[in-house]
Amino acid sequence: MSNNIGVYNEVSRRDFIKTCLTATAMLGLPYGMVNKVIAAAESSNKPPVIWLHFQECTGCSESLLRSSHPTVASLILDTISLDYQETLMAGSGEQAEQSMHDSMAANKGKYILVVEGAIPTKDNGIYCKVGGKTGLDSLRSVSEDSAAIISIGTCAAYGGIQSVEPNPTGAVGVRDIIKNKTIINIPGCPPNPYTFLSTILYYLTFKKFPELDTLGRPMFAYGRKIHEHCERRPHFDAGRFAEAYGDDGHAQGHCLYKLGCKGPVTYANCPVQRFNDVGVWPVSVGHPCIGCTEPDILFKTSIAEKVQIHDPTPFDAYAPIDIGKKGKGPNALTTAIVGLAAGAALGAGAMMAKNLPASIENKDKQTNEKSKQA
Numbered sequence: 272m273s274n275n276i277g278v279y280n281e282v283s284r285r286d287f288i289k290t291c292l293t294a295t296a297m298l299g300l301p302y303g304m305v306n307k308v309i310a311a312a313e314s315s316n317k318p319p320v321i322w323l324h325f326q327e328c329t330g331c332s333e334s335l336l337r338s339s340h341p342t343v344a345s346l347i348l349d350t351i352s353l354d355y356q357e358t359l360m361a362g363s364g365e366q367a368e369q370s371m372h373d374s375m376a377a378n379k380g381k382y383i384l385v386v387e388g389a390i391p392t393k394d395n396g397i398y399c400k401v402g403g404k405t406g407l408d409s410l411r412s413v414s415e416d417s418a419a420i421i422s423i424g425t426c427a428a429y430g431g432i433q434s435v436e437p438n439p440t441g442a443v444g445v446r447d448i449i450k451n452k453t454i455i456n457i458p459g460c461p462p463n464p465y466t467f468l469s470t471i472l473y474y475l476t477f478k479k480f481p482e483l484d485t486l487g488r489p490m491f492a493y494g495r496k497i498h499e500h501c502e503r504r505p506h507f508d509a510g511r512f513a514e515a516y517g518d519d520g521h522a523q524g525h526c527l528y529k530l531g532c533k534g535p536v537t538y539a540n541c542p543v544q545r546f547n548d549v550g551v552w553p554v555s556v557g558h559p560c561i562g563c564t565e566p567d568i569l570f571k572t573s574i575a576e577k578v579q580i581h582d583p584t585p586f587d588a589y590a591p592i593d594i595g596k597k598g599k600g601p602n603a604l605t606t607a608i609v610g611l612a613a614g615a616a617l618g619a620g621a622m623m624a625k626n627l628p629a630s631i632e633n634k635d636k637q638t639n640e641k642s643k644q645a
């Protein structure tokens with residue numbers, strides 16, 4: 272076992288491998304790649320990370336670090352070298368500032384800048400100041416020599432609630448300010464910790480970031496609509512809806528579309544990679560999806576407002592023979608088959624992680640034994 276992983280006593284070797292298996296499945300990588308992902312997670316070559324907070328509630332950090340099961344948080348902290356993070360660091364004031372500048376100087380062009388929160392731009396950004404500098408100045412100066420930027424959460428990605436009209440501070444997302452860097456958006460309010468962990472593991476494994484969509488989001492996590500994997504989808508297709516909170520339909524787990532669910536127009540993996548390690552997500556507990564990963568929905572459309580479904584996509588579990596009727600011709604069929612494969616892969620990955628295959632555990636034990644003997 273790597274010393275780094277061992278620092279967190281709560282994380283057993285078994286849990287560590289299970290988490291890597293889940294991340295491998297989430298990334299859509301073949302099962303055989305899990306050993307490469309494990310090796311990358313254990314590598315001592317940790318990317319330096321500077322993590323800046325601007326206009327936000329710190330919910331993204333909280334969600335990452337306060338997961339009910341410690342493995343994900345521990346792995347995140349163990350796979351990166353977190354050189355500056357205002358919420359977590361023990362130091363403060365000049366000492367903290369110095370450590371950030373030391374890291375930037377020592378890791379020029381190599382460090383990853385993680386941004387949490389929107390950036391106010393009105394009146395030269397005076398509405399958010401840390402260490403005597405505006406968020407705008409800090410973002411520009413720290414991004415200058417970074418290798419890439421990860422905008423974590425909807426505020427850093429698109430401006431979030433701070434940017435809602437009348438937007439008194441002129442809040443925007445990182446991509447509205449920085450134009451000359453690779454920027455990975457991991458939106459969500461909050462995003463799933465596994466999405467962040469998997470992005471980092473992908474970077475460690477392949478020395479590059481995963482494929483992004485037009486909004487800068489990793490395709491592995493934001494490539495499909497919520498509606499395609501939702502467990503209430505059979506009710507939607509059968510026309511069974513909750514009409515009001517607490518009515519019979521709601522109590523029986525019917526579709527939440529009429530309560531304003533934004534799942535049909537929201538790209539995210541919530542129904543597949545759920546939250547809190549106990550398999551829940553908003554829709555599973557009776558709340559409509561609020562579209563928190565989309566730039567124009569969260570806080571900009573009322574929760575009760577029904578979305579227009581312009582581009583219907585099939586449920587991932589339908590057999591292809593049904594899809595031609597429900598979808599929109601040949602493209603829908605292709606989409607559905609891909610969806611079926613993606614859903615099956617993720618589901619299989621989750622099951623593999625739950626029932627950790629003996630072959631992986633044995634192989635891992637043998638590797639560890641050999642390294643101990645050497």
Ligand code: SF4
Binds near residue numbers: 498501505526
């Ligand atoms: Fe699920 Fe919402 Fe789609 Fe209904 S409308 S199936 S609750 S995602």
